[in-house]
Amino acid sequence: NAGVTQTPKFQVLKTGQSMTLQCAQDMNHEYMSWYRQDPGMGLRLIHYSVGAGITDQGEVPNGYNVSRSTTEDFPLRLLSAAPSQTSVYFCASSYLTGLAGGSTYEQYFGPGTRLTVT
Amino acid sequence: RKEVEQDPGPFNVPEGATVAFNCTYSNSASQSFFWYRQDCRKEPKLLMSVYSSGNEDGRFTAQLNRASQYISLLIRDSKLSDSATYLCVVHNDYKLSFGAGTTVTVRA
Numbered sequence: 655n656a657g658v659t660q661t662p663k664f665q666v667l668k669t670g671q672s673m674t675l676q677c678a679q680d681m682n683h684e685y686m687s688w689y690r691q692d693p694g695m696g697l698r699l700i701h702y703s704v705g706a707g708i709t710d711q712g713e714v715p716n717g718y719n720v721s722r723s724t725t726e727d728f729p730l731r732l733l734s735a736a737p738s739q740t741s742v743y744f745c746a747s748s749y750l751t752g753l754a755g756g757s758t759y760e761q762y763f764g765p766g767t768r769l770t771v772t
Numbered sequence: 773r774k775e776v777e778q779d780p781g782p783f784n785v786p787e788g789a790t791v792a793f794n795c796t797y798s799n800s801a802s803q804s805f806f807w808y809r810q811d812c813r814k815e816p817k818l819l820m821s822v823y824s825s826g827n828e829d830g831r832f833t834a835q836l837n838r839a840s841q842y843i844s845l846l847i848r849d850s851k852l853s854d855s856a857t858y859l860c861v862v863h864n865d866y867k868l869s870f871g872a873g874t875t876v877t878v879r880a
Contacts, residue, residue: 694780696870696873697870761868766813
């Protein structure tokens with residue numbers, strides 16, 4: 655049971671390049687989400703999904719696309735990288751039932767991708 | 773105004789001391805509350821949920837005050853291994869809102 659895996663761990667892009675950050679989970683979680691973490695800002699939600707074929711925007715969606723074709727995978731695409739997208743990106747997953755109101759809900763995070771855009 | 777605000781610290785305490793810190797949240801309709809722990813350059817991990825009546829997990833005590841919209845975390849008998857950043861997390865619908873974190877450093 656690998657939990658939540660993310661690739662790559664580190665990436666350097668030039669402004670204007672595109673790329674996809676990969677995220678996969680093997681816990682059969684319905685809910686998956688992407689966050690970015692910047693110094694002093696806390697984690698901010700980019701996009702989330704409540705199941706295969708369903709995605710929605712979070713707090714900071716501009717410049718990012720997602721898709722959820724399977725329960726296991728939730729890739730994040732940067733369309734045209736900008737220096738403002740330099741950040742640490744975390745993918746997370748959880749059961750949906752807890753998110754619907756259970757106080758014992760826990761979100762499991764991947765190890766993160768450290769992205770630098772020059 | 774940020775949805776979740778925390779004192780960033782750092783709180784620098786000796787081993788064995790008690791340390792406590794709060795966070796405030798802006799949405800009075802928030803449904804659930806949590807403390808996550810994040811070690812340097814690692815992913816966040818759930819420390820404990822916060823229940824309305826307050827709850828303990830070993831040396832950690834969490835309190836929720838809905839009327840004043842704040843959550844607290846108290847760590848008793850601090851260990852070196854408690855050094856980390858503690859993230860206050862508030863749940864609304866399908867979204868979690870994270871505070872920027874409170875850094876705690878426990879020294880020998």
